[in-house]
Amino acid sequence: MARPYQPSLLRLLHGATALLVPLAWLTGLLVYSDYDGRIGRLPLTLPGEWIDIHGTVGVLLWPIALLFGLYALTAGRARLRQPANAIALLALVLAVGSGKLMEEDWLRDGQFQHAVYSVHLLAWLLIALAVALHVAAVLRRGGWPLARSMASVQVRAGDLPGQWFGQIRRSFKAGR
Ligand code: HEM
Structure with missing residues (x-):
């Protein structure tokens, strides 16, 4: 069987x-344990401003998730026919989207009643399940x-960064 190959732009955004x-x-788990903990807390407290650190990771993640989502819906559409891939993408959208709507003072002020916070907590659970399902699938x-093909650093001719734009453009034509 031919060795699986993933397009370089997919590997970059997915990686x-x-x-x-x-x-x-x-x-997020450390933030929950430090500030909420209604269901339970971790047995240890790690020093650090975890709300700020989590927020910084979120700021880095959302533009990448947006580009990855756009890739998946265009050039990567065929892979979304695999239900576990589509579920992983939906869980990512829910986690990033609800995270963007969170306000950092809510947890510092003990305001746990916001619906957006409940959705963000649910998304935190769902993404763990969705990624486990995705990797298992x-x-x-x-x-x-x-699995290894997603971490490979080999790039075939015709799949160099200069060709990424053309790959996306062709996927629009193929969808028509
Ligand atoms: C951590 C969060 C992850 C998310 C949100 C995620 C999401 C996705 C999505 C949405 C796709 C489809 C992309 C497309 O339509 O072009 C995909 C494909 C893929 N992912 Fe992940 N993934 C994650 C982690 C992983 C991990 C850890 C592995 C390693 C086993 C992995 C291996 C793959 C492979 C091999 C494909 C291509 C599968 C195919 O051809 O159907 N993913 N991933």
Whole structure:
């Protein structure tokens, strides 16, 4: 069987997303434990302004998630036919979208009643489940070769950064 190959622009955007999502998730857990903790707290308190750190990760993540989402809906559309890929994208949109609507003083002031905060907490749970499902589906479908293809740094001729724009443009034509 031919070795799976992922387009370089997909690998770049997916890689940045896959690095930042776990960082956002973990820093979000520390924020929850420090400021909310209604369901429980971590047994340790790590020093740090976790609201600010989580916010900074969010500021880095949202433009990348936006570009990744646009890529997935255009040049990457065929991959979204895999339900686990589409679910991962939806969970990402929900987490980033609700995070953008959060105000940083809510938790500092003990205001847990905001609907947006409840949605953001739910999204935090959903993205963990969605990514676990997504990785399991990738491994079931293509095993390590498919999973590794997303982390490969090889670039084929015709897939260099100068050709990214053309790839997106062609995907619009193909969709018509
Ligand atoms: C951490 C958060 C992650 C998110 C939000 C995410 C999301 C996505 C999405 C939306 C796609 C479809 C892209 C498109 O339509 O072009 C995709 C594809 C893919 N992802 Fe992830 N992903 C994540 C993590 C991972 C991890 C850790 C792996 C490693 C196993 C992985 C492996 C893959 C592979 C191999 C594909 C291509 C699958 C295919 O051809 O159907 N992803 N991912």
